Amino acid sequence: MFRGLYTAATGMNFQLNRQDTIANNLANINTVGYKKDETVASAFRERLVLATDRLETNVIGRISLGVNTADNFIDTSVGSYMPTENPFNLAIHGAGYFVVQTRNGIRLTRNGNFSRDLEGFLVTRDGDRVMGTDGPILIDGADFQVAQDGSIQVNGVTVNRILVVNPTDPNSLVKEGHNRFRVDGGLEASMAVVEQGVLEQSNVNSIQEMVKMIEVTRAYESNQKVIAVMDTVMNKVANEIGRA
Numbered sequence: 001m002f003r004g005l006y007t008a009a010t011g012m013n014f015q016l017n018r019q020d021t022i023a024n025n026l027a028n029i030n031t032v033g034y035k036k037d038e039t040v041a042s043a044f045r046e047r048l049v050l051a052t053d054r055l056e057t058n059v060i061g062r063i064s065l066g067v068n069t070a071d072n073f074i075d076t077s078v079g080s081y082m083p084t085e086n087p088f089n090l091a092i093h094g095a096g097y098f099v100v101q102t103r104n105g106i107r108l109t110r111n112g113n114f115s116r117d118l119e120g121f122l123v124t125r126d127g128d129r130v131m132g133t134d135g136p137i138l139i140d141g142a143d144f145q146v147a148q149d150g151s152i153q154v155n156g157v158t159v160n161r162i163l164v165v166n167p168t169d170p171n172s173l174v175k176e177g178h179n180r181f182r183v184d185g186g187l188e189a190s191m192a193v194v195e196q197g198v199l200e201q202s203n204v205n206s207i208q209e210m211v212k213m214i215e216v217t218r219a220y221e222s223n224q225k226v227i228a229v230m231d232t233v234m235n236k237v238a239n240e241i242g243r244a
Contacts, residue, residue, distance in 0.1 A: 003065065008226040010066030014041055015220040017069045022213050025204045033111030033179040034202035035074050036209075042070035074173055079110075079203035081195075087144050088114045088122070091198040096164040096190030097181065099131040100124055106131075108165070110200055111179040116144075132160035146196040164190045 018039045028034040044065040052058075081091055090112035092098070097108035107128070114130055117123045122130040122137040129136040132152065141155035150162035165187040167173055172185030 004230050005227060007066040008223040008230070010044070010068065011223040012220055012227075014039075014067045014069050015216045015223070018216050019213065019220075021072060022209050022216065026206065026209050028178050029202050029204045029206055031178045031202050032113050032199050033079075033109055034204065035076055035110070035175075035179070036202070036204045037072040037175075038075055040070045040073050041067050044068055074175065075203060076170065076173075077203050079201045081198050082201055083198050085197050087146075087196060088116060089197055089199050090114060090146060090162065091195045091200045092164060092190075092192045093195060094190070094192035095166055096192035097166065099163045099165055099187075100128040100180075101131055101136065102126075102128045106183075107176065108167075108173070108181045108183060109179055113199055131163045133163050134160050137162070146194055148193045148195065150194045162194050164192050164194065166190045 021037045021039045025036045028036075044067070076095075078093075081093075090098070092110060092112070097110060098112060100107050100109060109124070111124070113125060114122050115125070116139050117127065120138050120140050122139055124130065131137070137152060137160050139152075139154055140159075143153075143155045145153045146162065147153070150164055151158055152160045152162065166189075167183045168186040168188050172183050174182045174184060176182050
């Protein structure tokens, strides 16, 4: 009886975690380069149930002890693209990430909302320098052009190339903030296409997330009803059957 209460309680906890993830996705629906999260569930180890009497022991079967939140999975699917006509806005078509140099080391991002700082370097909105194959990208001129292979031309002269990479292990990506990733593993060059004057939007679909939110609410209510029924049963066992 108590096992059923615990099983329903784990279900409620999991739905709360899903609700937090969905709410965070909806909050970042307009965040450039944001990749939505999906909550992954795993079952607790099943237990073998036996029926024992004076003569023998029979196997009834296995029973689950509930559900656990295993992890949050990052959905790296591509978002929609929005033209901006800003030459410092870049987008990646296909698999790949821009590389930026931060105080804490190299980080990856799909957010190509860049600008030029006072020293002439291509930087993120946080002031972190965008990396090219030959180091930080210096834009020393008025005419700034980026080819689809990432080659950078300033006043008609090729000066660098946008560094676009992929993690060798996609599961090594760790989110930092809303659209930046740390990589706990190796990197490899990407052949993705770079487009100038375009930004990749969030890959969150508001309708899908709202449907998930309804599913979460109904699943949570179902587990609540299970607990209420079991509470009623235990009350009768304690106050009626036990008194007889």
